[in-house]
Every structure is written in structure tokens, then in C-alpha cells.
Amino acid sequence: MHDEIAHLARHVAPRRTRVASVADLAQPVLVVGSTLPVGQLEVIFRRPEVSAVAVQDDAAPARTGIVTRAGLTAALTGRLGYGRAVLERRPTGAVADWSPLVVEPGTSVADAAGLAMARTAARRYDDVLVSGPSAWGSASTADVMRAVVAELAERSTHDSLTRLPGRPATWYALRRRCALVRGGGTRVVLVLLDVREMAAINAGHGQDAGDEVLAELAVRIGAALPAGCEAGRVEGDGFAVLATLPAMDDIQAAASADALRQHVLAHVASPSPGFGARPWPELRAAAAWSVAGAADADELVAQAERRLRRERRAAALV
Missing domain, CATH: 3.10.580.10 (CBS-domain)
Incomplete structure (x- = not known):
């Protein structure tokens, strides 16, 4: 629907090549x-x-x-x-x-x-x-x-299980993106992913199964990221995706942020083909985006968390 999904970020996040041996x-x-x-x-x-x-x-x-x-x-x-x-x-x-x-x-x-x-x-x-x-x-x-x-x-900044940046590194990256938005109409987008039923998976299938699910989720999220986006693990069962939008009006920004949310959700709805028959959790997501030309990291996190809570309440009523 919106081509911006393929060009969400102006500031491309570096991808490190891991040295195994x-x-x-x-x-x-x-x-x-x-x-x-x-x-x-x-x-x-x-x-x-x-x-x-x-x-x-x-x-x-x-x-x-x-x-x-x-x-x-x-x-x-x-x-x-x-x-x-x-x-x-x-x-x-x-x-x-x-x-x-x-x-x-x-x-x-x-x-x-x-x-x-x-x-x-x-x-x-x-x-x-x-x-x-x-x-x-x-x-x-x-x-x-x-x-x-x-x-x-990397060990000091990345989550050992998922290999994604941890909470401090992710929020630092969000603040860095926000600091770069100074006029010009660009915006920062934050998508929060909430992994449901992890407690049930751990209780019914063991902690190792839960760890495998979280590690696979990180792989799926990484595969879903458009160029220039970043992802991190910000809670035990929560992930975040960061992006920077080019200059656009409020309606386009809302549509593009929601397109990113749906894009990521679609990719994590099921595991990779070789993952096997292990249980897969339900996921919910909420997106927040800054006003044109200015961005505040704390406000973006607060907005995304409020919208995620609304998603949870709406799901509980169904």
C-alpha cells in the first residue's frame, strides 16, 4: 500500500558480521x-x-x-x-x-x-x-x-539468547534517532511487540522450549526488517523495532507506521519452516510515531506502551 515500507529509514543501522572462530x-x-x-x-x-x-x-x-x-x-x-x-x-x-x-x-x-x-x-x-x-x-x-x-x-550490549541489542542499547538507539530528527519533516517510528503465552509455553514444554521460541522470534523479526530499521529485546517477552520515516504528512505517517507494524506481525505470525512442531505464541504489536521534525524518545515509548495496553484490553474482551 505504501512504498515507504521499503525505505523507512534514512539512517541505516549497521549490521555486524559475527566472528565465530x-x-x-x-x-x-x-x-x-x-x-x-x-x-x-x-x-x-x-x-x-x-x-x-x-x-x-x-x-x-x-x-x-x-x-x-x-x-x-x-x-x-x-x-x-x-x-x-x-x-x-x-x-x-x-x-x-x-x-x-x-x-x-x-x-x-x-x-x-x-x-x-x-x-x-x-x-x-x-x-x-x-x-x-x-x-x-x-x-x-x-x-x-x-x-x-x-x-x-557485543556481549555487554546484546541479549545473550536472541543476539539482539538489549533494552539499554535499544533505547540508546531510539534516542540517537530522535536526536537526528531536527526539522525537515522526518519522523521516528517505534513498534512494540508483545509476546503472549510465554509462561504457558515454559510451564507446559519447559524453559528450553521457551528459549527456542524467543530465539526463533528474534530471527523472524530480523528477517522482517526493512533496510535501515533496528530491532531489540526490551523485555523478557517484549521486542521493539525502530525506524525513521522520510518527510510526509500526518496521514501518510500514521499509515506508514501501521504498515510497518503489520509487516512485522505478518513475518512473526509463524516460525521458519524448519522450526518443527513446537508451540508458537500469539503476538500483538502497537506503533507510535513522532510529529514532523521533532521526536522525543520517552514520549514515543509512552505512546507505544499505551497503545499496546489498549490492544491487550481489547483482546481480553473478545
Whole structure:
């Protein structure tokens, strides 16, 4: 009915890519033999995308080392500047690090970071080799540490069950959107979703079943979001969706906010096809939208909660 549903937000919310293991950070590396002349190895490093190569010991194939760009540069420079002349015809094994940190692809970034930090100060920030059955990869310790910090930050702001932002982060995002609405006719929309019958599901099917339902609801809500919208878990059985509308009159704003409400409700009316025969809750939703060119987060929450209470009372009378 309203094309605005596809363009609800001017301020697109960033979507984070979750790093599950060190394999998600690793870049493929070329594997060379230890007898390859250093001069030929230097040619390989002329390609800007090559930051490291894995080295397989030709005499003992189970032994693997690494040569990084920084390590090769240091070796070729040498203490007196004669490294290249001395090493050009020497085998790559002479400049390889034969005791790198090697981890399995499934190693968590936290575990990889812990192993990296346990190394001596001189080796602490060397690249990490990621082993594989047919290919090798490498990840910089800096990238591993950044992933750990990002993971810790996400845990502090996101709900552990649904992986959605929690209440404080969601209301912060709402205030941020409201602060950006200063004239120009734009509006902020808040949709509150109320999950009914969760107590009955927990009592009749167990807490684990209830957790599975909430996690699946988060997946369904995320799949329903138009570009630029955000969702969060704001109560044990309550979710919120945030959006920013382009400039429009009051009638269009009301219609667009309700279109978003119905759009989200339609997507969460049933679980994903592979969810199984587990019980599915009833959901209700209410939408609130700001006046043109100005928005107050507390007022939006109060409006949405009042309308949600009316929805509950109306349902109780049926």
C-alpha cells in the first residue's frame, strides 16, 4: 500500500558480521617448499595482497613454518645492509619462523588471543597460522584482538539468547534517532511487540522450549526488517523495532507506521519452516510515531506502551 515500507529509514543501522572462530579472520596463504630460493620468495611478496606465506619443510612435510612480509624485509635488510646479497640464493627455510602459533580453524578468537598473548613479548604480535586439511590461512594478532574486543562489546550490549541489542542499547538507539530528527519533516517510528503465552509455553514444554521460541522470534523479526530499521529485546517477552520515516504528512505517517507494524506481525505470525512442531505464541504489536521534525524518545515509548495496553484490553474482551 505504501512504498515507504521499503525505505523507512534514512539512517541505516549497521549490521555486524559475527566472528565465530579464527577461521573467519584468516586469509588464505600460499604454501611454498623450504628449498625455494629466497630470491624467488621475494618475487612472491611483490604482490601487494601477499602478507605471509606458509613454509613446508621439504625434508619433514609435517613441519610447517611461516614467513611474513615484515620478517622477510628484516632478513633481507640485515644488520649491515647485506642481507639480500647473502640470502638471495639461500633456501626459504633459512628465513622461515619454524615455531609459529598454529591453531585449528574452529579455535575461538578468545582462545587464539589467549595463546597469542602467552607468547614472549617479542613474538606476541606475530601472525597466527590456521591449519587446514587442504589449505592454510593466516590471521594477524591485531585482527584477532580486535575481534575479541568486538565480541566483548557485543556481549555487554546484546541479549545473550536472541543476539539482539538489549533494552539499554535499544533505547540508546531510539534516542540517537530522535536526536537526528531536527526539522525537515522526518519522523521516528517505534513498534512494540508483545509476546503472549510465554509462561504457558515454559510451564507446559519447559524453559528450553521457551528459549527456542524467543530465539526463533528474534530471527523472524530480523528477517522482517526493512533496510535501515533496528530491532531489540526490551523485555523478557517484549521486542521493539525502530525506524525513521522520510518527510510526509500526518496521514501518510500514521499509515506508514501501521504498515510497518503489520509487516512485522505478518513475518512473526509463524516460525521458519524448519522450526518443527513446537508451540508458537500469539503476538500483538502497537506503533507510535513522532510529529514532523521533532521526536522525543520517552514520549514515543509512552505512546507505544499505551497503545499496546489498549490492544491487550481489547483482546481480553473478545
